[in-house]
Structure formats: structure tokens, C-alpha cells
Amino acid sequence: MLITSYTRPIRLLHLESSEHDHELVKFALRRSGGTFDVVRAQTLTEFCDQIDTVNFDVILSDYRFADFTAIDAWSEVQELERRPPFILLSQAIGETAAVDALKHGINDYVLKDNLSNLVHVIGRAIEVRDTRLAKARADAELAASQQRMAELTAHLQLSIERERASIAREVHDDIGGALAAMKFDLAWLGRHATDQAARMHISAATEMLQHALGASQRIMRDLRPAVLDQGLVAAIQWMATGFEKRTGIKTTLRAAEKTVNASKEVQLVAYRTAQEALTNISKYAQCSAVNIDVSDHENVLTVEISDNGRGIAKEDLEKPSAFGIKGLHERAKTVGGWIDVSHNEGAGTSVIVSIPLIDPTSTTQY
Numbered sequence: 001m002l003i004t005s006y007t008r009p010i011r012l013l014h015l016e017s018s019e020h021d022h023e024l025v026k027f028a029l030r031r032s033g034g035t036f037d038v039v040r041a042q043t044l045t046e047f048c049d050q051i052d053t054v055n056f057d058v059i060l061s062d063y064r065f066a067d068f069t070a071i072d073a074w075s076e077v078q079e080l081e082r083r084p085p086f087i088l089l090s091q092a093i094g095e096t097a098a099v100d101a102l103k104h105g106i107n108d109y110v111l112k113d114n115l116s117n118l119v120h121v122i123g124r125a126i127e128v129r130d131t132r133l134a135k136a137r138a139d140a141e142l143a144a145s146q147q148r149m150a151e152l153t154a155h156l157q158l159s160i161e162r163e164r165a166s167i168a169r170e171v172h173d174d175i176g177g178a179l180a181a182m183k184f185d186l187a188w189l190g191r192h193a194t195d196q197a198a199r200m201h202i203s204a205a206t207e208m209l210q211h212a213l214g215a216s217q218r219i220m221r222d223l224r225p226a227v228l229d230q231g232l233v234a235a236i237q238w239m240a241t242g243f244e245k246r247t248g249i250k251t252t253l254r255a256a257e258k259t260v261n262a263s264k265e266v267q268l269v270a271y272r273t274a275q276e277a278l279t280n281i282s283k284y285a286q287c288s289a290v291n292i293d294v295s296d297h298e299n300v301l302t303v304e305i306s307d308n309g310r311g312i313a314k315e316d317l318e319k320p321s322a323f324g325i326k327g328l329h330e331r332a333k334t335v336g337g338w339i340d341v342s343h344n345e346g347a348g349t350s351v352i353v354s355i356p357l358i359d360p361t362s363t364t365q366y
């Protein structure tokens with residue numbers, strides 16, 4: 001960076017006990033054409049007072065003083081949140097001391113008898129500092145935005161599950177209730193009707209009604225999965241059986257235990273993962289068998305869904321319009337878990353969700 005391109009004076013602190021050497025530095029700085037606000041400190045106490053009150057752009061320091069060295073001054077600078085670059089400006093100090101200083105992280109080293117180089121070194125040090133600060137700012141902004149994204153995902157997932165649970169309740173109470181009452185009435189009519197044609201119509205209506213009852217139960221289960229009432233293993237078993245029936249793909253569930261000791265929230269994340277993995281299998285895998293493994297070994301809940309199909313390609317996971325697996329990653333994060341997807345083309349696909357079980361008692365109401 002060119003010192004002259006700086007739009008405001010560069011605030012510089014010079015830790016130097018010799019008046020003569022300080023004047024030489026001021027002269028070199030003046031000659032550079034840049035503008036500097038130079039402050040001098042002669043003792044460590046003065047130095048500490050200065051860095052506590054002024055936000056310097058750069059510090060120059062001699063190496064050896066009567067009762068301290070530049071390393072002591074450097075340590076004081078480390079306490080500051082905005083650490084200005086620290087440049088040693090001394091007579092030759094010997095190789096060991098120079099190496100020691102750079103090892104501590106002191107930014108640069110200029111010899112007093114080579115002041116022509118000083119302004120260039122200051123410019124470079126400030127540039128490095130500015131880049132470091134800009135990167136730290138960008139990193140912090142990125143972390144904050146990732147955090148907001150994670151919070152939003154968690155909020156959306158919870159809202160969706162609550163909304164589903166509430167629709168399920170309405171289907172159950174309104175539609176399910178009305179259908180059950182109709183079934184009762186149709187049964188009564190069936191017992192009392194004497195006319196052959198009427199009996200045939202009643203029997204057809206009963207069949208349709210049975211179909212509607214089955215559909216409303218299925219919709220309810222999809223909306224409010226059994227995992228919330230019967231636990232993860234039973235719910236996945238129910239889902240696997242339905243999947244096998246619908247698709248004809250042999251589906252096997254292996255679970256070490258019948259129940260999983262995890263919060264409802266965690267179980268629901270695992271359940272929705274298995275659900276998305278099975279949906280994907282029916283859409284893309286072209287496989288003949290699916291294995292689902294559930295385990296809570298060593299306090300980590302893992303559910304692995306693997307097929308023996310065509311395999312998932314790396315590019316598939318980056319498709320811009322595909323949100324299933326991306327959503328699973330975000331969803332797993334909301335409960336401190338993660339997703340692994342094996343992508344061995346031609347060797348089937350495995351989707352694994354792993355969630356550390358920290359506090360199985362904490363649970364969210366749906």
C-alpha cells in the first residue's frame with residue numbers, strides 16, 4: 001500500500017528512549033510525503049497509557065530499554081482487541097533476539113541505519129492488518145448469517161410440524177368423526193333395509209366409506225407420524241411395511257432395541273430423514289432391496305437407509321432444484337446432528353443420520 005494513498009493521517013506510536021533516534025524517524029516519515037500523527041513513549045508505563053487511550057495504526061519500537069525489551073511491549077499489545085501492527089526499529093539485535101521477536105509474532109524488523117525502508121515496511125504492515133480485519137469482519141458476518149439461517153430452518157421445521165399436527169387433529173376430529181358416525185348409520189340401514197337394490201347401494205356405500213376411512217387414517221399418519229406417539233422404531237417399521245407394499249422393494253428393518261431413548265424432536269428428525277430417503281429410493285434408485293438400521297449405540301442415534309440401486313452421483317447432490325437432501329442436512333443440524341450420503345455410483349446409496357443424544361428428556365410440543 002502507498003502511504004500517500006491513506007486518506008487520513010496514520011496514527012503512529014514510537015517507543016523510543018533516544019530523542020535523537022526519534023527525530024530521525026520523524027524526518028524519514030516527513031520525507032515520505034505521507035501524513036503521520038506521531039506520538040512518542042519512552043517507558044513501558046507511558047506506552048501502556050498510550051495504547052489504552054489511542055487506536056494506533058502502527059507501532060514502532062526499539063528493542064532494548066533500561067528495564068524491559070520490545071517483547072514486553074508486544075505482550076501488552078496482545079491484550080488489545082484491535083492489535084496494531086508492531087514493527088521493531090533498532091540497531092542490530094543479534095540473530096537470536098530477532099528470531100525470538102518474529103517467533104512471538106512481531107510483524108517486521110527494520111534497522112535504524114536503513115530508515116529508507118521504513119515507510120515501505122509500515123505501508124505493508126498496515127495493508128496486512130487491514131486485510132486481516134476485513135477477513136475477520138467477513139468471517140463474523142458469514143458466521144452470523146449461517147446462524148440466522150440455522151435458526152430460521154429450525155423455526156420453519158417446527159412451524160411445519162405444528163401445522164401438520166394441527167391439520168391431523170382436524171382430519172381426525174371432523175372427517176374421522178363424521179365418517180365413523182356415517183359408518184354406524186349405514187350399518188343400521190343395512191340391518192333394516194329389506195329392499196334388495198337398497199341393500200346393494202348400502203353395501204357399496206359402506207365399501208366407499210371404508211376406503212375413505214383408510215385414506216383419512218393414512219393422511220393423519222403422514223401428517224402426524226406415529227413417531228410422536230409410538231416411538232421411532234415402531235414408526236419406521238410401519239413406514240417400511242407400507243413402502244414395501246407400495247413399491248414391491250424388499251425392505252428390512254434392523255433395530256438393536258425396540259425403543260430409542262431420544263427426545264421426540266430428535267426422533268422426528270430421524271423419522272423425516274428415513275421418509276425422504278425412502279421417497280428418493282422409490283423415485284430414483286431402481287433397486288431391489290432396502291435395509292434400514294436403527295441404533296443408539298454409545299449415545300449417538302444413527303439411522304442408516306441403504307439401497308442396492310444405481311447409486312447417487314456427486315452432481316446429483318448439487319442439483320439446484322433438489323431440496324430433499326439439502327433440507328435433511330439443515331434439519332439434522334437443528335438437533336446437533338449431521339447427514340452422511342455415500343455416493344458410490346453403481347454401488348447403491350446410503351443415507352445416514354447421526355444425532356448425539358445429549359438430553360433425551362428435553363422435548364418440543366407438537
Ligand SMILES: Nc1ncnc2c1ncn2[C@@H]1O[C@H](COP(=O)(O)OP(=O)(O)OP(=O)(O)O)[C@@H](O)[C@H]1O
Pocket residue numbers: 280281283284285307309310311312313316317319321322323324325326349
Ligand atoms: N437413493 C438414490 N439413488 C439414486 N439417486 C438418488 C437417490 N437419492 C437421491 N438421488 C439423486 O439425488 C438427487 C437429489 O435428491 P434430493 O432428495 O435432494 O432432491 P429431489 O428428490 O430431486 O427433489 P426434492 O427432494 O426436493 O423433491 C436426486 O434428484 C437424484 O438424482
Ligand SMILES: [Mg+2]
Pocket residue numbers: 276279280323324325
Ligand atoms: Mg428428494
